[in-house]
Amino acid sequence: MAMITCIAYAGQRSKVRYEFPANMPDAVKQEYIKQCDKGLALYDINCSGCHNTPAGKRSVIPDFSQDQLIGYELRVKNPKHESSIPETTVTAEELGLIMTFLTYKKKNE
């Protein structure tokens, strides 16, 4: 049983939904939604160009496993990240927001 929150998006990307644990208190959830929204905006700027896949006229954000979302290791695990998301382009705090977003993004069907 999970609570789902939707956000609207005006671009060509598919609408994004978040999925939070059912027992997450509302106040906490609202904070997470704010964080996820920021993470989504940052993902769009820094990651979508390489990671999104086209699906008709829209592009889809892929699902990432938790193994792929290990903090600072993101910077070096993927060799392309060394030049695409160095600390001078995406801060550690922003990387955290992107990972929060990807963690709670509802999985693609």
Added chain:
Amino acid sequence: MIKCYLVTICLALAASLLISFKDNGSADYLSAYNSAIAQVQVTQKQLIAGIGASDINSENGKREVRNKIEDARNAMKAADIWLRYLEPQAYRRINGPLPVEWETEVFEKFEKPYKREGTGLTLATLYLDEEKPVKDSLLSLIQSSLSATSVYSANSITGELQTYHHFYLCNRLWLLNLAAIYTTGFECPDPTLVIPELRIMLSANRNIYTAFNASFPATPITADYLSLYGRMNEFVNTQPHDINHFDHFKFIRDYVNPLFIINQQLIARYHVVSHSLVDYSLNKNAVSVFDKNLYPGQNSKGVFIRVTNDSVLAEIEQVGKLLFHDPILSGNNMRTCASCHKPGQFFTDTAFATSLHYNRVDRLARNSPTLLNSSYNHLVMLDGKHSNLQDQTKAVISNPDEMGCSEKEVLRKVLSCKQYSHIFCKLLTYTPAEKEITYDHIVSAITWYYSQFSRQSAPFDGAMNKARNVSQSIQSGFNLFMGKAQCATCHFVPQFNGVKPPYVGSEFEVIGVPETISYLSLSKDKGRYVMNPAKETMNAFRTGTVRNSAHTMPYMHNGVFTTMEQVIDFYDGGGGNGHGLNVANQTLSADSLKLTPVEKKDLIAFINSLNEEIPTEIAPVSLPKSRVKALNSRKVGGIY
């Protein structure tokens, strides 16, 4: 169909040829690696056997063990280029400088400081000198070192050796360490062995370079590098054994830095890719060890991180300047950042040991450090409380002792000024994650503003880049700094702060600063202990930069010393312990450095050569008008 089979067979043959070529190709290099690691293990095992067979409480026994430690150190140094880069944590167990280190590295900035235990050869040497050393304790230090060495045979590490990429990154770190620590006695408890060990390292690396070029002929280390490297070997071989008489200045200026520059060019030419967190902070585009872009310690742009347009950055700088001088950020609208970090005084307050309290009566507990070069630290504040400049700025604004204003109030008051709200609204375009103007926009403009003053270089940087000459006294002073005066074991090249290669963490030291200049008692400030309570962190403070010291008096966390001579006398006398205070965990030797008056003068000449050419800053003429009339009487720079 037959054609298809033929193509498949041809492809298979080509692939097998390619694989066998790769195997043969990397054989020389891999074999050099494997034998170097094996040699480290052989000497460690011989050391263990030697300890077992010796009476470590007798002079003869100690001598035998010391000789075996030296053999193991030499084998370790011959493999140093790989050991320190490929598995830095294992290296710490092979030759850790301290039994316990508390760390927060840049990529772990959200984690609490954690404890890392060091073992190995340096600690074994120190332990052997203790009164009545116990054999089992000594053995345990070396067994841990031996077990750590086995890590270097793991597939995850040897797999990296199959391509050329790691090599240039290993070499880069090694060259940076040559500049920063390998000639200073850091991690080598016997100063008479520093230069002999350096020679062993240089000679071993020459063979490693040959093996690398045989194995990776398409991406070789070039003839100009090898030629200069040969000359560096000759230079070191003609230098005295004693680090106190070693010409550190020429070594770095004429050899280490030029080799680093070539290595950076090769990294770019061969499109070297890193797979290691060791490279996290290092900038591939830095053109010298003394390039201020060598490592980006802090993101001074804050939320404006992705802005690269010069005119937009200039606009952020301008609004940052206004805010820096605007008392609107303080609770009583009378104090500014410039109250304690005066732009005309190298962004510090040179008039007082500690600046005035918010209440205008008392004094703050600590000296206001200069903001210049603060962006080259990974942790900020003297106790390392914050991991980024923006959090530090927020903490000062909200601190009731300093500026006493809440986030909500700051936002309300700043946005009541049309000029501010107009600029920040425009800048929102560059921060798409934020839908409205936030506190982060405000503090990011401030940190970007003052960080512009940290881009300047000093005459010493110019000398190291061969762009200018410096006096013999300055060169002698640098050699003292790196050798006899032991300054460089904490203040590392090139920023001369507590950040050493690979520039991912800030170091803290316990030096025993007195409460007053009469040395009657130790300063009561617990320092890092407040942030991270542990016996090692009591009275520890983050090591600051020596740059601009001539202009940033008074010195130490409490501003107890007003002249550079007093500071040098403090160190010369062995810190707090050397001056009769009881500092159980002092990380500085209590022995006198025995510096002569001429040496002290030279040391100061060198420190003065680190004064940067900071542009003169003129405060804004006026401040943005607020729609709240009461706020419009505020004064540029505040009133205290």
